[in-house]
Amino acid sequence: MTEVILRQAVVNLGHAGDIVEVSNGYARNYLLPRGVAYLATDGNKKRIAQEKARLEAAEQARIDAAQVIAGQIEAISLTFSARVGDEGKLFGSVTSADIAAQLAAQGIQVEKRHINLPEPIKSLGMFKVEVRLHADVRPEIKVWVIKA
Numbered sequence: 001m002t003e004v005i006l007r008q009a010v011v012n013l014g015h016a017g018d019i020v021e022v023s024n025g026y027a028r029n030y031l032l033p034r035g036v037a038y039l040a041t042d043g044n045k046k047r048i049a050q051e052k053a054r055l056e057a058a059e060q061a062r063i064d065a066a067q068v069i070a071g072q073i074e075a076i077s078l079t080f081s082a083r084v085g086d087e088g089k090l091f092g093s094v095t096s097a098d099i100a101a102q103l104a105a106q107g108i109q110v111e112k113r114h115i116n117l118p119e120p121i122k123s124l125g126m127f128k129v130e131v132r133l134h135a136d137v138r139p140e141i142k143v144w145v146i147k148a
Contacts, residue, residue: 001021001022001023001024002021002022002023002024002027002028002039003019003020003021003039003040004019004020004021004022004027004031004032004037004038004039004040005017005018005019005037005038005039005040005044005045005048006018006019006020006031006036006037007035007036007037007038007055008036008059009059009134009135009136010031010036010037010135011132011135015059015135016055016056016058016059017048017051017052017055017056017059019040019045019048027039062134063134063136063137066133066134066136066137067137069108069110069133069139070131070133070137070138070139071139072108073103073108073110073131073133073139073141074139074140074141076106076108076141077141077142077143077144078099078102078103078141078142078143078144079144079145079146080094080098080102080143080144080145080146081145081146081147081148082094082124082145082146082147082148083148084124084147084148088123088124089122089123090121090122090123090124090145093120093121093122094120094121094122094143094145095112095117095120095121096112096113096115096117097112099112099115099117099129099141099143100112100115103141110131110133114131114132114133115129115130115131115132116129116130116131116132116138117129121143121145123145124145124146124147125144125145126142126143126144126145127142127143127144127145128140128141128142128143129141129143
């Protein structure tokens with residue numbers, strides 16, 4: 001196990017500035033190369049104590065910005081019209097890329113990887129889709145799929 005200091009919030013792990021213990025492979029192959037964390041040496045622990053207030057202020061600013069976008073997302077619903085075959089099955093599907101494109105058309109920039117759609121929508125109806133803007137901010141957007 002390796003002790004690391006998180007530079008930003010990681011889902012199911014911790015918030016920026018937290019000292020957490022993770023497996024060696026996770027630290028070596030994911031957290032450290034991507035700059036999400038750094039090793040928790042004695043020098044880094046002293047430095048993080050000094051930077052903790054700055055990190056908390058920056059994290060709070062990110063949360064506030066994410067909450068503003070979350071308010072915009074929850075206020076709208078997206079409608080997709082699609083060709084439908086027998087039994088209400090779509091000929092195509094509605095993917096996270098489609099949802100991100102329609103959000104961008106309405107002035108809300110969200111990356112498609114932040115849209116939590118486990119599998120494409122392939123039937124008619126109303127679906128609630130989670131958008132991961134931040135580890136603590138996850139609004140749901142209503143997606144309507146109607147017959148063209």
